[in-house]
Amino acid sequence: MIAETSDLYRRPTFVDLVSRSLQRYPDRIAFVTPSGETSYDELRRMIARIAAALQDGGVESGDGLALLSPNRPEAFAALIAAQSLGAHYTPLHPMGSMADHVTVCADAGITAIIADEPQYAEHAAALAAQLETRPQVFLLGGDSPSDVLVARGSDGDIPTLARESDLALLGYTGGTTGRPKGVMLSHRSLVTHLFLTIAHWQLPTDLRFLGSTPLTHALLGMVPPVFHQGGTVVLTRGFDPAEFCELVQTHRITATFLVPSMIYVLLDYVAEHSVDLSSLQTILYGAAPMAPDRLEQALDVFGPVFVQFYGQSEAPNTVTTLSKEDHDLARPERLASCGKPHPALDVAVLDDDDQPCAGGELGEVCVRGPLLMDGYWQQPEVTAETLRNGWLHTGDVGRFDEDNFLYLTDRKKDMLITGGFNVYPRDVEDALVTHPEVAAAAVIGVPDPKWGEAVTAFVVRTPDATATPAELIALVRELKGPVHAPKRLEFVDAVPLTPLGKVDKKQLRARFWAEHDRAVN
Structure with missing residues (x-):
């Protein structure tokens, strides 16, 4: 029988590349954590078990799963398992607020949440209860094996239900409009990324990689290239x-x-x-x-x-x-x-x-x-x-x-980068003006020797207001998480405006950036 042309020239998915790497080096060590080592074969079987459990739980191709976990092998296994079923995953940042997580999951139409049991079981349950989709919650780890996602599946092969054009990752970024944007990355995009990293990142042949950034976010792009070359990832939780x-x-x-x-x-x-x-x-x-x-x-x-x-x-x-x-x-x-x-x-x-x-x-x-x-x-x-x-x-x-x-x-867009995280000033401004004593707010990034750019807020208070900078900073931390919390907050009588009546961010930034030869730091 002659294979269909679509199969004859089928290009690999992101899952294919990970799965084949794990099969190629079964005895090598994939992850090292404080609790022990996980071999390539153990990781492959873990992915297969989680995929089987998700499938038994009703997860289907096209579904959206949210993932909330610190750095641990099970988190990587879970996101690959979801993708292997033709589903896609949305990472929830561990430092994000409940309000942010609700906004992201509601926009994405999340149908299942995978969460680290020891750290996020209660948070995941509360999050699911606030969503109209009432997503099923799957837990990773903990003391109750009957509730642990890894223990619910059975050994087998990693599914190959995904195709190159399928959505693999729906990651959210802020914006200037007040509504977060879900960035749709297909398997094609992730596979291209993997090949480009191998070609241009000058990784060592004897590859032992230390991962301290979030595995569900930036570090995800580092791990598959390491496995592709038979290397080991040593994970920290921060x-x-x-x-x-x-x-x-x-x-x-x-x-x-x-x-x-x-x-x-x-x-x-x-x-x-x-x-x-x-x-x-x-x-x-x-x-x-x-x-x-x-x-x-x-x-x-x-x-x-x-x-x-x-x-x-x-x-x-x-x-x-x-x-x-x-x-x-x-x-x-x-x-x-x-x-x-x-x-x-x-x-x-x-x-x-x-x-x-x-x-x-x-x-x-x-x-x-x-x-x-x-x-x-x-x-x-x-x-x-x-x-x-x-x-x-x-x-x-x-x-x-x-x-x-x-x-x-x-x-060109109103954004700053602090400590490697993108922060859209509009998100911080919207949080500040929820306080009844804030009449207006403008947020910029200013040069900072540690953070690159420090979130800095200029706030106009209502008459007779008593709110303090610490109180308003704490409000942003509660609503948006610590990354968005201003490092500095000044009270001003008014914020400068352009002739069109918009906040003049260039004027606010001028006194901080005048001595710099570029307006990024």
Whole structure:
């Protein structure tokens, strides 16, 4: 029998690549955690058991599952299991508020929630109760085996129900309109990302990767490439410089990923402690711009081991790369670049008419290629605006130099990056004005040596108001989570306005950014 053409040329899904990697190296160690080791074969069987349990629980192709868990192998297994059934998953940030989780799950139409039992069982139950879809809750771990998702399934093969065009990940990002945007990433996008990382991230051959960032978010893009090369991921539940250094020494870690604020903390720690980090061959960094002077310091301390990547949720992580060789102290101006575009993608700097800018001229960074999202979930107008004229418009302002290195100088959209996390000022402003004594609020990012940009709020109070900065900061923390909470809050008589009556963010930012040669930090 001759196979159908669709099967003959079938391209692998994200699940296929993970599953085949685990089958290829069954005896190698996939994850190391404080509680022990998980082999490739054990992880493969764990994924199969969770998939069977989800299927028995009624999860079908096209369903949306939300996932809330700290870093643990079961969390990775659960998201791969969901994708293997043709379903997609939506990560819920552990530092997000209940209100944020409700908003995201309601918009996504979530039909099931997978949650870490020891830490999030109560939260997941309360979340499910607030959703009209009344999603089923599946639990990972804990002391009650009958309730544990991993224990409910049976060993077998990982399902292969997904196809390349299926939605695999529905991740949410904030926005300037007050409504979060669900970024739709298909298996095609995730597979492209995996291949690009292997080709351009200069990962060591002897690969022992230390993962300190959230596994359900940024770290998800790091783990499959490690498995593809037969490596091991050592997981932590957060970043602590002392623990980081101890684990590097104990496990002879050869690669890791850090956001700039983590690198700054690590540099300060290393300056005061005697540690052996000589095993590190690759330090990936991204998610936020890095100050060139701190990067020079890092190169002096760690050597030529740094690889920078640039991307965004809509084009994850691998639009450009600044290689180890390009971190050249003899060319210090290059340390402000985010590198060169990948050959698999078209990357251009375009003017307001979507025409190419001349070399050195500023314009909007635009991308096209198989890495891109399929669009925003149930927001066709926003999708059309972002993907107009055959390009993804990133909202970042930049320029190319004569050697095709890309430099980011500003953002067209109202967004800041603090500690590697995207924060949309509108989200913080909306939270502040829920207080009855707040008449108006404006939020910007200001340069900060630790966080890159610090969330800073300017608040106009109502007459006779008694609210304090600490009280309003706590309100934002409650409604939006700690990442959105302002590091600084000032009371002002009025916020500056443009001739059209909009808040003049440029004027607010001017006194903080005047001495900087770029409006990102």
